[in-house]
Amino acid sequence: MSRAPRELTARALVTGLLLGAVLTPSNIYSGLKIGWSFNMSIIALLVGFAFWQGLARSWRGADWTMQESNINQTTASSAASIISGGLVAPIPAYTLITGAQLDTLPLTAWVFSVSFLGIWIAWYLRPSLIVQAQLRFPEGMATLATMQQIYSHGAEAIRRLAVLGAAAVIAAVTKLIDSLVWSLPRWAPTVQLERFTFSLEPSLLLVGFGGIIGLRVGLSLLLGAVLAWGLLAPWLVEQGLVRLPAETAGPVFAQLIEWLLWPGVSLMVCATLTSLGLRLIATRREAARHRSAWQRPAPWPALGLLLAASLVVALQIALFDIHPGMALLSIPLALLLAMVAARVVGATGIPPIGAIGQLSQLSFGVIAPGQVAINLMSANTAGGAAGQCTDLLNDFKVGHAIGAAPARQVVAQCLGILVGSLIGVLVYQLLIPDPQAMLITPEWPAPAVATWKAVAETLTAGLGSISPDIRWAMLAGALVGIVLGALEALLPVRRMRWLPSSAALGLAFIIPASISLMMTFGAVLAWLFAARWGGLAERFVIVAAAGLVAGESMAGVGISLWQLLR
Secondary structure (H helix, E strand, O other): OOOOOOOOOHHHHHHHHHHHHHHHHHHHHHHHHHOOOOOOHHHHHHHHHHHHHHHHHHHOOOOOOHHHHHHHHHHHHHHHHHHHHOOOOHHHHHHHHHOOOOOHHHHHHHHHHHHHHHHHHHHHHHHHHHHHOOOOOHHHHHHHHHHHHHHHOHHHHHHHHHHHHHHHHHHHHHHHHHHHHOOOOOEOOOHHHHHOOOOEOOOHHHHHHHHHHOHHHHHHHHHHHHHHHHHHHHHHHHHOOOOOOOOOOOOOHHHHHHHHHHHHHHHHHHHHHHHHHHHHHHOHHHHHHOOOOOOOOOHHHHHHHHHHHHHHHHHHHHHHOOOHHHHHHHHHHHHHHHHHHHHHHHHHOOOOHHHHHHHHHHHHHHHOOOOHHHHHHHHHHHHHHHHHHHHHHHHHHHHHHHOOOHHHHHHHHHHHHHHHHHHHHHHHHHHOOOHHHHOOOOOOOOHHHHHHHHHHHHHHHOHHHOOHHHHHHHHHHHHHHHHHHHHHHHOOHHHHHHOOOHHHHHHOOOOOHHHHHHHHHHHHHHHHHHHHOHHHHHHHHHHHHHHHHHHHHHHHHHHHHHHHHO
16 A cells, blocks of 8 residues: 655745745735736745755655645745735725834734635635636646646756746846946936836846736737826826926826826726626636535634634724724625635636725725725725635645645645745835835835725715816726726637737836836747747746746845845
């Protein structure tokens, strides 16, 4: 009788926790820069395999099993995805509106609690969505394919890791030179274009993200930047709708973003909600075949769910002075919206966390109008729970395929979010010690923060508090978003390449044009490489791009720490 392979070992957990602690700052940094993050499962998979399998061959130690790899990537990805707990969206938005900032331990407890709730929701959704319905979960399948490939061809993992490491070193050195030695040039064709944020930033992180997002999204960012900053911004200044100080030199992002973010936010919110609704309708037949998306609670997991819900409710009351009834109401809403997000991710691979957050904001805006804390932090419960729920379901998909024990993955996920919460909060407070002065600026555009803040302000003060010209812009953005969202949900995949990405188009209104330009450059560069060397691109482009993102972001965090110590 053969022994079961090693799975929840100390080395697998420690490796995942260490990698999660290293990779979490990357997502915090990029989330505050451009509002997007990167799934760290494949990076953790490659690093863990290369280290332990190399050690086993050199010293004839125990092999690094596929099940241990799965625990490692589950732990690391849960830590790195902690940003769905609110650190780059509702939590800074709450500070910008109210001026209130939580200390390290209370903020860590809050971020952990909403993520902890998501883990137990995923546990009860697993039997229906993965075992019975067998939804695809494309992100999990990509991790599984990489795992199977490196275990079949071990040398491939070493090659990919070498490319990842080289890209990370190049990006980190470039960032260190730019920040500590001399400032690399920011080139703009004319002074007027530079004024409207059209310049080339020496950021390899942006180039890397461009390689990850692909040509369609990259060109959509370029289109949005031209529309917002190339056409609309000069027209606003010419018409006197936005007044600029005569002595202002350089980019005028801060003055223009107060107007431009409204149509951009309206476009993104309406597009994501429309697409979400239509995708759910499209999956109704599958839902009918599996009527219950919820497993009958077993005693111990039910206790975990009850503990998580109680912790979230208690912290809402204690930290944000939210009425107990409203805090309790956030739990069933979080359960419902996490189930919605899980089904969408399972079918499409697209995590609708932004849409879930805005939908929960709208729900609380109707139930408790005019209350900022409820609108942001109770809605944060749904967004955070949905983010960790979908992350664990992707991990469950991998585990189910290789015969892993789901309970052991839950243990790994819980430890991962514990480390991720602490590291994430410390990095956020290190990078942004003064959110009111630092966020929604050219240095830290924080588009997700701007979105949550704008929705909260609109629902609190009402549309009457917004000038008529902005209301017309919001209506135009909403209509474009509805059309694009509907087309994204209904068009076949082969025709999607001709359709602008609604998320990228709206995002380009909220970030400086310089960021959009560099991400477009990265997308075009990756596309050209793939067109010339398709096989190499499939193996190395995403890995190299991830290295650029991780290298610059970790160097940026290190520079902030160095400056703080000085």
